[in-house]
Amino acid sequence: MSRIGVADRPATDAPQPLLRERWQGHIDGKPVDLFTIANAAGMTVRATNWGAKIMQILVPDRHGRFGDVALGYDSLGDAQTGQPSMGAFIGRYANRIAAGQFCLDGQRYPLSRNDGPHHLHGGTKGSRFRVFDAEQVDGATLRLRYRYADGEEGYPGNLDSEVEYHVSAANELVISYSAQSDRSTVVNFTSHVFFNLRGDDGDILDHRLTIHADAITPVDGTMLPTGEIRPVRGTAFDFTVPMGVGTRIDEDDTQLVQADGYDINYVLRPRNEAVAAVARLADPQSGRVMDILTTAPGLQFYSGNRLSGAVPRDRGKSGRLYGRRDGLCLEPQHFPDSPNHPHFPSTLLRPGQRYTGRIVYRFGIDRAPTDRTGA
Incomplete structure (x- = not known):
């Protein structure tokens, strides 16, 4: 695998950049804008401070041609009528909390319920719908801040949060985040970018995926963890070796059937490093590779099962309708519904503590053409 540098980059063939003026406006009385960060090799990321949503990621293929590997929208108006999680930074709590409630220090906290009886991605107006304060630190770095108010969506504590997007010289999108609270609370952040390493060209079923995990947390019919830690060996959920996303996606497995594909939390293996590689996605056609x-x-791991080509919700950039499985998400996070499962890694944050985390999407090239689509 090798990297593309300035000397290798063609002068043309890059996708059209998003137009900043189409993203400027006001929501809840706060200014919204589009920000561009890039490195010297040409990798470019564009994000809006509405929901801290990443709307464009431009990286080269094996021939040096730049492509847009993130699903997104052309304008703020389109994003507002689109999928609310598309490209968003998710808080105060990513994923689901059962029955919209949890107990902390003997007190029950009822949350907003926006997924049937459950609480999803921070609630009715979680971070996906909030305007972050934005600071363009330099040409490669964007810093975004948001204060979750005490009682917002039902959570205790004023939570001061920060997320930083940085495009590194190594063709990485580095997402660093932190938060502090004045009361005991729970926190779980993640990034919800939809990826298609081929760009605007078909589905992700022949992308090859590796996940360094030997177990999943299976869910019930309402997509809530049962509490079980289930081994993946010998099942359609085993990505311990590279496997085509579509190879086993339609098997008669209850977990696949009820989600119409993959939508499951993987229990990552313990690592010695603070920030460690946990997965790899590769597109055989373009040669693009992404390490997580x-x-x-x-x-x-979510395989884009509920993308359906619906207008206006799935009308993406350049008018393309995003259909079923045209993009996938790989979202590093704590386990769903952790506050209600004491044996899951804790998401508890006490006053005086600082919650921190990092996600790195590292892009590279596999120069050898291949038509491998399965095992």
Whole structure:
């Protein structure tokens, strides 16, 4: 695997950049804008401070042609009528909390319920719908801040949060985040970018995926963890060796059937490094490879099952309709519903403590053409 440098980069063939003026406006009385960060080799990321949403990631293929590997929207208006999680930074609590409640220090905290009887991705107006304060630190770095108010969506504590997006010289999108609270609370952040390493060209079923995890946390019919830690060996969930995403996605497995594909948390193997590689995604056609590194104990793999080409929700960049499985998410995070499962890694944050984490999406090239799509 090798990297593309300035000398290798063609002068043309890059996708059209998003237009900043189409992202400027006000939501809840706060200014919204589009920000661009890039490195000297040409890797470029564009994000809006509404929901801290990443809307474009430009990286080269094996021929040096730049492609857009993130699903997203052309304008703020399109994003507002689109999928709320598309590209978003998720808080105060990523994923689901059962029955919209948890107990902490003997007190029950009822949360907003926005996924049937459950609480999902921070609630009815979680971070996906909030305007972050933005600071363009330099040409490669964007810093975003948001204060979750005490009682917002039902959570205790004023939670001051910060997320930083940085494009490194090594063609990495580095997402660093932190938070502090004045009351005991629970916190679980993640990034919800939808990836297609081929760019705007078809589904992700022949992408090859590796996940360094030997178990999953299976879910019930409402997509809530049962509490079981289930080994993946010999099942359709085994990605311990590279496997095509579509190879076993339609097997008659209850976990696959009820989600219409993959939508499951992986229990990542213990690592010695603070930030360690936990997964790899590769597209045989373009040669693009993405390594995922993180500090988190879990990885939610979602295969884009509920993308449906619906208008306006799935009308993406350049008018493309995002259909079923046209993108996938690999979301490093704590386990879903952790506050209600004491044996899961804790998401408890006490006053005086600092919650920190990092996600790295590292892009590279496999120069050898291949048509491998399965085992």
